[in-house]
Amino acid sequence: MKAPLSMTFKRIVLSILTFIVALEMGASLISSLGEPQVGNQLQLYQTDLLVQASEWDGSGLPDNEVQQFRNAVFGEDALVSATEQYQEVRQDATAGLGRFQKRIAALSANDAAQTARRQALITTANAQQALIDQIDLRVGMVQIQQEKIDQAIATWQRLAERQQSEQQANASQQHGIVVKTLLELWQKPPIVRPETADIINSQLKGWFRYTALARLYTVTNQPEPLAALVAAERSEAERTLIQLSVVGLLPSLGALLGTAGIIALVAQRILRGQAAILAVPEPQWSVPWDWETIWQVVVGGFLFVGQIALPLVLQLGLSLSQSAALTPDIAFAGGGLVLGLTSRGKALYSLVFYLLMAASTLGVLYWSVKAYLPLSQDWFRIKLWSKWPLWGFGSYLVALPLMLGVALLNQHIWQGQGGNNPILQLVLEERDPLALGMFLFTAAVAAPVFEEILFRGFLLPSLTRYMPIWGAIGLSSLIFSAAHLSFSEVLPLTVLGAVLGFAYVRSQNLLSSILLHSTWNSVTMIGLFLLGNGGY
Numbered sequence: 001m002k003a004p005l006s007m008t009f010k011r012i013v014l015s016i017l018t019f020i021v022a023l024e025m026g027a028s029l030i031s032s033l034g035e036p037q038v039g040n041q042l043q044l045y046q047t048d049l050l051v052q053a054s055e056w057d058g059s060g061l062p063d064n065e066v067q068q069f070r071n072a073v074f075g076e077d078a079l080v081s082a083t084e085q086y087q088e089v090r091q092d093a094t095a096g097l098g099r100f101q102k103r104i105a106a107l108s109a110n111d112a113a114q115t116a117r118r119q120a121l122i123t124t125a126n127a128q129q130a131l132i133d134q135i136d137l138r139v140g141m142v143q144i145q146q147e148k149i150d151q152a153i154a155t156w157q158r159l160a161e162r163q164q165s166e167q168q169a170n171a172s173q174q175h176g177i178v179v180k181t182l183l184e185l186w187q188k189p190p191i192v193r194p195e196t197a198d199i200i201n202s203q204l205k206g207w208f209r210y211t212a213l214a215r216l217y218t219v220t221n222q223p224e225p226l227a228a229l230v231a232a233e234r235s236e237a238e239r240t241l242i243q244l245s246v247v248g249l250l251p252s253l254g255a256l257l258g259t260a261g262i263i264a265l266v267a268q269r270i271l272r273g274q275a276a277i278l279a280v281p282e283p284q285w286s287v288p289w290d291w292e293t294i295w296q297v298v299v300g301g302f303l304f305v306g307q308i309a310l311p312l313v314l315q316l317g318l319s320l321s322q323s324a325a326l327t328p329d330i331a332f333a334g335g336g337l338v339l340g341l342t343s344r345g346k347a348l349y350s351l352v353f354y355l356l357m358a359a360s361t362l363g364v365l366y367w368s369v370k371a372y373l374p375l376s377q378d379w380f381r382i383k384l385w386s387k388w389p390l391w392g393f394g395s396y397l398v399a400l401p402l403m404l405g406v407a408l409l410n411q412h413i414w415q416g417q418g419g420n421n422p423i424l425q426l427v428l429e430e431r432d433p434l435a436l437g438m439f440l441f442t443a444a445v446a447a448p449v450f451e452e453i454l455f456r457g458f459l460l461p462s463l464t465r466y467m468p469i470w471g472a473i474g475l476s477s478l479i480f481s482a483a484h485l486s487f488s489e490v491l492p493l494t495v496l497g498a499v500l501g502f503a504y505v506r507s508q509n510l511l512s513s514i515l516l517h518s519t520w521n522s523v524t525m526i527g528l529f530l531l532g533n534g535g536y
Helices: 002-032 039-053 063-074 078-106 112-145 149-166 170-186 196-203 206-219 223-275 291-323 343-372 388-414 422-429 433-463 469-482 487-507 510-533
Strands: 331-333 336-338
Touching: 002 291, 039 078, 039 112, 039 206, 039 223, 039 510, 063 078, 078 112, 112 149, 112 170, 112 206, 149 170, 170 196, 170 206, 196 206, 206 223, 223 388, 223 510, 291 343, 291 433, 343 422, 343 433, 388 487, 388 510, 422 433, 422 510, 433 469, 433 487, 433 510, 469 487, 487 510
Parallel strands: none
Antiparallel strands: none
16 A cells, blocks of 8 residues: 555645646746847847948958948948847837836736836836937937938937936936937037046947047047047957857858758658658657656756755845845845846856756756666767767757747747846846856856756657657657746747757767757857947
């Protein structure tokens, strides 16, 4: 009787944990519906790079080659293209702001249960408004460069009036100071104050700073600083052009190669049938455990212990440190990262949390399967001397066009909403090298190793006991995407998970999917850093 009773008790416990996990994941996913994506910020920063690089003077190349290159990179008119992109981001942000304001109005300010949610929505709405303010500031600068002085002044005056009437948060107040300074510089006659140069240098970046300083030096008749500024701007434009190429042109080239690869693979599948690369072999794993072990590892280990219990323990630890008069430089809420005192603290928390989550989940995995040890050599296979680099990088190229297509579809579906991993926004805004290094290690090493062991090494093969190999790839990919707790990421991460699963199944080597996963995360992080450095 003991075995059936213990089994019944185990199932009851797992059912309770599943209920708790379902509530927590459901709440997180529903909450993500109202969160903005980082995509608008990315497009904004990429447009900033475009404007900065448009000042490139050709570096001594023949005029016809320079013009051809400029047309290929910037289009017929870089500033017109930039204005269109700014307005596109502004429209999405305005629509998102309207949705947030409606949701705020629907919540009662006097209901204690709704206070926290209402305040979170107000914070998000303020961030959207700040984004709109940034765009209006930029559009005015572009209009100045296009010699549309009256339009620029009108744009800035509307921005100044809105900020003055709404009295928004500090970020918008800073924009208000900049707008006032710009209006004074371009009015007739211009007004230059002692603090004008300091405001420009501290509040503006890149092309926007150069443009404002050029106006300042012109109206104050400073030819030597103006000449030095022009030379510095041309040098910066050349550097930014390289930066823009890395961020935009190289992924596009990779996507073209990946598209050609997909066409070749499909053609080979048609011609060679089961001998083709796309032909997935029959499952090679003998699965000794049943669905309860899978349930125990994924729900009990990864989702409950790793993403619910562990965060609560860390939160308790932080509360104790605060009560002991210590000053932590990170803050924690729920299961995610929130704003802390230092960027290094956020990065360190992210890394430590991820390592602890991996250790606890893999501990549950080992405890769950130790009765079946030793496993056959097909499980968790790592072969150093094989073609795993080819599988990893080749799969990355194939994933590029698929993910770009999904990104376009996703943008149409979610229109800038649906949430994102909070680390993306942190990396985009980060400037500290040590913090960036910790974020990069978390994304490029810790996450790929742990997630591939769990989702591809354990979950995918385990599911083949109950379904065909393609079904196991699809279901494990869906669970992989849902575990990231963001509705807008479900579709793209399911596609990426399917490519990761295919690479593992075909290569029979975890190093292949780890390399693909690491490459994807690394390129994403580097792109965010480059875009952030070119932003306002």
